[in-house]
Amino acid sequence: GAGVSQSPSNKVTEKGKDVELRCDPISGHTALYWYRQSLGQGLEFLIYFQGNSAPDKSGLPSDRFSAERTGGSVSTLTIQRTQQEDSAVYLCASSLGTAFQETQYFGPGTRLLVL
Amino acid sequence: AQSVAQPEDQVNVAEGNPLTVKCTYSVSGNPYLFWYVQYPNRGLQFLLKYITGDNLVKGSYGFEAEFNKSQTSFHLKKPSALVSDSALYFCAVRDNTGRRALTFGSGTRLQVQP
Numbered sequence: 655g656a657g658v659s660q661s662p663s664n665k666v667t668e669k670g671k672d673v674e675l676r677c678d679p680i681s682g683h684t685a686l687y688w689y690r691q692s693l694g695q696g697l698e699f700l701i702y703f704q705g706n707s708a709p710d711k712s713g714l715p716s717d718r719f720s721a722e723r724t725g726g727s728v729s730t731l732t733i734q735r736t737q738q739e740d741s742a743v744y745l746c747a748s749s750l751g752t753a754f755q756e757t758q759y760f761g762p763g764t765r766l767l768v769l
Numbered sequence: 770a771q772s773v774a775q776p777e778d779q780v781n782v783a784e785g786n787p788l789t790v791k792c793t794y795s796v797s798g799n800p801y802l803f804w805y806v807q808y809p810n811r812g813l814q815f816l817l818k819y820i821t822g823d824n825l826v827k828g829s830y831g832f833e834a835e836f837n838k839s840q841t842s843f844h845l846k847k848p849s850a851l852v853s854d855s856a857l858y859f860c861a862v863r864d865n866t867g868r869r870a871l872t873f874g875s876g877t878r879l880q881v882q883p
Binding site for chain 1 (some may be wrong): 871873
């Protein structure tokens with residue numbers, strides 16, 4: 655079946671602009687995660703959604719970052735007033751459930767470049 | 770707190786030789802360990818995981834990993850490397866004490882020479 659999809663695949667923006675990144679998880683997966691991959695910081699957790707529960711936002715680096723998940727499926731990560739240090743690859747993952755042994759399946763990522 | 774260490778930034782191996790990519794971890798509770806591979810300009814692809822039971826876990830593309838509780842290690846291995854195995858490999862962990870997100874190592878670049 656279809657895997658996790660993300661759009662756009664690449665995004666170039668100017669400092670100070672807002673950007674929206676989209677993630678479409680695997681059908682039937684109830685958990686959705688956002689991670690960021692950057693040269694200096696490696697792979698960092700950003701936010702996690704599970705069903706109707708309150709999201710775990712503990713990884714968001716600042717209040718310029720927010721995310722929502724509509725209808726328990728598609729998620730949008732929004733970065734307001736982008737800064738050059740926001741340049742990174744943003745990866746989305748989904749898993750069937752929230753058991754600790756569940757495998758997270760990753761999308762291809764969105765490569766964000768802030769000029 | 771959870772942490773993962775991949776002590777080698779790069780591993781070089783000749784095609785046909787065995788390969789090992791090292792990973793050690795630190796968790797509070799019971800560990801759940803994962804290996805992912807990343808090819809250029811691609812997302813992370815799941816290789817294998819350890820949950821419980823047999824310490825030797827077999828995964829995709831002939832890879833396997835050995836869980837060693839006393840050494841808190843989960844090294845990735847393959848008996849015979851292929852040039853196509855050249856990629857970036859990430860070890861990840863979470864435990865059963867609450868946080869669902871994975872904690873990743875810094876990654877090891879595997880270069881298999883023909």
